[in-house]
Amino acid sequence: MKILVCISHVPDTTSKINFIEDDSKFDSNGVQFVINPNDEFGLTRAMWFKEKQNATIDVVSVGGPETEPTLRKALAIGADAAIRVNASTPDGYSVATHLTEVARKGNYDLIIAGRESIDYNGGMVPGMLAAMLDANFVTNCISLEVEGTTAIAIREIDGGKEILSTVLPLVIGGQKGLVEESDLRIPNMRGIMMARKKPLTVVAPESDNSATNSVSFEKPAARGAVKLVEADNIDELINLLHNEAKVI
């Protein structure tokens, strides 16, 4: 089985978010970038397929040279080869277009992406990629088994989950559950050394196809100070929630 894992390179979850150039651009100064958490769950599940079912794993990221350390980390975790599409990423539509180019050439059986990236929270790239490839698609995927060309996936739905039966080629939007937190791997020295020798191919984008454009950013308004209520004065809390906040 040939697997492609899509990796988005995002600010670490502890990052403070700031903007520059009249609030038109994200300020990456001092920000640590990591593999998008949902993609890390996906990559770890891909490693299971590699170790148990002899799958091969390519990882891909659309972005500038700054994404290469993130791809190297994926190689150190155990992916076999990495591809970087050297393009700017104005929106999910254009990212999906570039990933489609890579996916067509590689003829993958399974494409694992994340449910959403924690930067723009688009939750759109995997679905768009599936539609562009005319492949099957399952998002919010919390479990995946593949046997031959059939796949059984579990999708989280509002208030529960459902089991889906589908066939390859398949694109998933994965999340925690695909593997557990405790299954995530920290690259070891050997992995890091081997990653240096693994291929990281840079390809040029074939076309651009963006549909939206982020014009400006705003930070949420600063909030007022918390109103503290004494622990033995619950009536006051209920009064505030009822009469002031009007939420109960």
Add this chain to the structure above:
Amino acid sequence: MSVLVYTESDQGNFKKAALEAASYGKAIADAMGTTLTALTFKANDVSKLGDYGVDKVLNIDSVNDFNAKIYADAIKKAAENESATVVVLSASADSKYIAPLLAVGLNAGYVPNVVATPSNLNPFTVKRTAFTNKAFCNTEISTPIKIVGVSNNSFGIVEKDAAAQIEAFAPDLTTSSTSVTSIDKANDKVTIADAEVVVSAGRGLKGPENWAMIEELADILGAATACSKPVSDLGWRPHSEHVGQTGKPVATNLYIAIGISGAIQHLAGINASKVKVVINTDPDAPFFKAADYGIVGDAFEVVPKLIEKLKVFKAQNA
């Protein structure tokens, strides 16, 4: 030109998020000087949509189970049928599953997590959350057809006094090799996605055996229950309750956090909630800085008292 809204139903009943999406769609249709059409699948009482500003309903009766690809195809065909230039969806799990497929089908730009009506129609500009609620982003959609995903509880439900014209709709639909083999869903529980109130608890509760009071509190408030990430990682609560930057987003009217410290990743995911109440023994817990109301106190004393007082309050205000 028209606006199309996909009004999602669950066992035939419209979801609250669908009525909010319709209200939002009506506001855009009014601004554009056009009409609002709703697409529904096997919904009961479709005429009710008129109360939320829908002018016309296309009702599909022939589709069986939910299938994202087939539903996306149906919405595409409805959009073509209505010459829609704006398509509105909610933020439910199913709508977020459909939206990117629909975007490719219609060659349309899609913006999810939108919190307000367009600030401008030309260029079409909407405000959305980004960086998991740490910021907002004003986004232009440049394609002829625009798809907007409305965030829960961002616009609200607006009632109108109007009547909708109802039409059966039976387009030829695509097929799919994906099928649902089983569904496991608690129908008697409020979901985090649909809830107006969420009661959430963290590691401060010490162990899974202490969740009875959290569930009782949620029950009285008609709330959904949620938890912090370590609580789900420890297996005290199901993963589906994990909220935050790497869990489910929460955008409710009231969020009550009990024994949760308020780490940046937790706050990011729940920040869009309107009113936040924190109960924590530690007055320096970061959550107090992000909350509207707080009680410095022991959950094991405060929560049972809160339950008793709320019961009295509910009885008086019933």
